[in-house]
Amino acid sequence: MNHDLIDGVPVLWADAPGPLEATLIFACGARDETLRTLGVTHLIEHLAMSTLPRLHHDHNASVDLSLTQFTCSGRPEQVADFLTRVCTALGDLPLGRVDQEAGVLAAEDGRVADPQTAELLSHRYGAQGPGLAAYRGPGPDRIPLEAVRETVTRYFHRTNATLVLTGPPPAGLRLPLPAGTRPDRTATQPVLHHGPSWRQEQVPGPGLALHGDLEDFALALATKVLAERLRETVRHQHGLSYEVDGGVVFTGPGQGERTICLDAREGQEQKVAELLWAETLRLAREGMTEQELAEEVAAAREAWEDPRSIPYELGEAAADALLGESYLDAPTRLAAMAAVTPEQARQALAAALGTALVVVPCEVELDLRQLDGTPLPQQHCPGGVTELPSGGQVFRPPLTERLRYSAARKTKLVVTDTGLHFQEPDGTVHHVAYSEVAAVEMNGPGRVVFGRNTCLVPAIADLFADLGPAVRAIDAAVPAELRYPASAFRPVD
Structure with a gap:
C-alpha cells in the first residue's frame, strides 16, 4: 500500500488488475445528521454529481x-477529470438546483x-x-x-477526505478541495x-444485533x-428463508454492531425468529467446532488473497x-482469527448476548x-412511563368518535x-x-412530535378535537429550527 x-x-x-479505479471518501454520513436535517448529505452528493457532463466511463x-x-x-x-470536477463542485455547490435534486x-x-438493521440501530x-x-426524515x-x-463546510474538505486508487495517481491529478478542520x-x-x-417493528423478517468491540x-x-x-x-433444512445476511456497523470509537438478518417465507416469520434465537443460544451454550472456525478462516483468506479485494482493502x-x-x-487479521479457539468464540458470543437486540415483524409473538x-x-x-400524568391539559377525540368507538374513548393526549x-x-403511553x-412535523393544523427516545406523539386533527392550545404549547416550547411543514413528496400518514 x-x-x-x-x-x-x-x-x-x-x-x-483491470482499469484504474478511484474512490474519493469523506467521513460524513447519515449518523452525522439530525432527524431535522436527515438526508442533507445525500442531497450534497447529488448536487455535486449534477455538475458532471455526460461521461462514458x-x-x-x-x-x-x-x-x-x-x-x-x-x-x-478520465479518472483525473472526474475527481477534479467533483472536488470543484464540492467547493462551490450549485444551490440553485436544490429543488430539482x-x-x-x-x-x-x-x-x-x-430494514432490520435500521430498526435494530434505532432500538439501540x-x-x-x-x-x-x-x-x-423531513423529506428532501x-x-x-x-x-x-453548514454540512458541506464542516465535512467536505481536504482534511476530512482520502482518495484510494488501484494504481499510481494519474499525471497532473488535482484535488481542489477547500481547507477545513477534521471533525x-x-x-x-x-x-x-x-x-x-426483543421488539416488534415493520420489518420483513427477524434480525439480531450484538454490540461490542469490532476488533x-x-x-x-x-x-x-x-x-x-x-x-x-x-x-437448507427447513426451506423457510432465502437470505441470511451478516453485517458490521461502525457506531463509534472501537465500537459497533454485528448483525444477522433473515428474510422469511410468508407466514413463517415467527418460526424463522424462533430458529434464529434457538441457534444463537445453542452456539453460546455448546460452542462450535475447530472445523467450523477453520472454514471461516479459510474463507477470509481466500477473499483477502483475491486481487479483486485490493479496492476493498484500500477502502478499509x-x-x-x-x-x-x-x-x-x-x-494481521488472518493471524488473529487463526489464533481464536472454539471456547474463546463461545465465551465471546455468550457475553455479547447481554447486549442482544432482536427485531421481528409486527404480527410475530415470541416467548x-x-x-x-x-x-x-x-x-x-x-x-419510560406507563401511565398518563395527573396534571396538564387533556385532549380527546371528538365526542361523536368517543360515542361510536371504544378505541377513541381510550385515546388521549396530555x-x-x-x-x-x-x-x-x-x-x-408514549x-x-x-x-x-428531535423534530416536529407541521401536519396541517396539527403537529407530529418525534422524540430522540423513538416515541412519536401525533397531535393532529384526525385524532383530537380542539387542538389549538396543544399546538400553541408545542410551538412555544420547541425551537423553530426543529419544525418543518410536511413534505410535498409524501402523503400524510
Whole structure:
C-alpha cells in the first residue's frame, strides 16, 4: 500500500488488475445528521454529481451511515477529470438546483441500511446517530438550505477526505478541495437501550444485533459461524428463508454492531425468529467446532488473497484513518482469527448476548428465554412511563368518535409544562419531553412530535378535537429550527 499527498488530500494506492479505479471518501454520513436535517448529505452528493457532463466511463456516488464516496473507473485521464470536477463542485455547490435534486432524491427513495438493521440501530441508539437509519426524515424538499451550507463546510474538505486508487495517481491529478478542520470522532455514541430484549417493528423478517468491540475476533468468528449455521438450518433444512445476511456497523470509537438478518417465507416469520434465537443460544451454550472456525478462516483468506479485494482493502484503510480507527492489514487479521479457539468464540458470543437486540415483524409473538432461563423481555415503548400524568391539559377525540368507538374513548393526549404524553387505545403511553424533541412535523393544523427516545406523539386533527392550545404549547416550547411543514413528496400518514 503506497501513500501520497495531493493538494493536501491523503492518497492510498496499490496496483490491481483491470482499469484504474478511484474512490474519493469523506467521513460524513447519515449518523452525522439530525432527524431535522436527515438526508442533507445525500442531497450534497447529488448536487455535486449534477455538475458532471455526460461521461462514458463507470462512475457513481453513495452515502451510508458513516461515509460519502465518489467512485469511478476508466483511463487515468478520465479518472483525473472526474475527481477534479467533483472536488470543484464540492467547493462551490450549485444551490440553485436544490429543488430539482430534492425531486430526484424523492424518486430514488434510498436508505442507508436494510430494514432490520435500521430498526435494530434505532432500538439501540434512538433517533440520533446510527439510529437515524430507521427514519425517513423531513423529506428532501424540507432540508434547510443553511444545513446544506453548514454540512458541506464542516465535512467536505481536504482534511476530512482520502482518495484510494488501484494504481499510481494519474499525471497532473488535482484535488481542489477547500481547507477545513477534521471533525472530532472521539466521542462515544450515546446508547438508548443496552439490551437484551426483543421488539416488534415493520420489518420483513427477524434480525439480531450484538454490540461490542469490532476488533474482537472471537466474536467476529462466532457470528460468522452463527450465520452459516442459520443458513444451513433455516434455508437448507427447513426451506423457510432465502437470505441470511451478516453485517458490521461502525457506531463509534472501537465500537459497533454485528448483525444477522433473515428474510422469511410468508407466514413463517415467527418460526424463522424462533430458529434464529434457538441457534444463537445453542452456539453460546455448546460452542462450535475447530472445523467450523477453520472454514471461516479459510474463507477470509481466500477473499483477502483475491486481487479483486485490493479496492476493498484500500477502502478499509482509508475509512479507518478517517474515522479514527486503527487499520489492521489482512495478514494481521488472518493471524488473529487463526489464533481464536472454539471456547474463546463461545465465551465471546455468550457475553455479547447481554447486549442482544432482536427485531421481528409486527404480527410475530415470541416467548424467548435467555441463557439463564429467564424470559427475554419485550420492549414496548422506550418513553419510560406507563401511565398518563395527573396534571396538564387533556385532549380527546371528538365526542361523536368517543360515542361510536371504544378505541377513541381510550385515546388521549396530555400536554404539560415539560412535555407530551400520548395514550394509544391499548393503553400504551408514549412520552416526549420538550428537551428531548428531535423534530416536529407541521401536519396541517396539527403537529407530529418525534422524540430522540423513538416515541412519536401525533397531535393532529384526525385524532383530537380542539387542538389549538396543544399546538400553541408545542410551538412555544420547541425551537423553530426543529419544525418543518410536511413534505410535498409524501402523503400524510
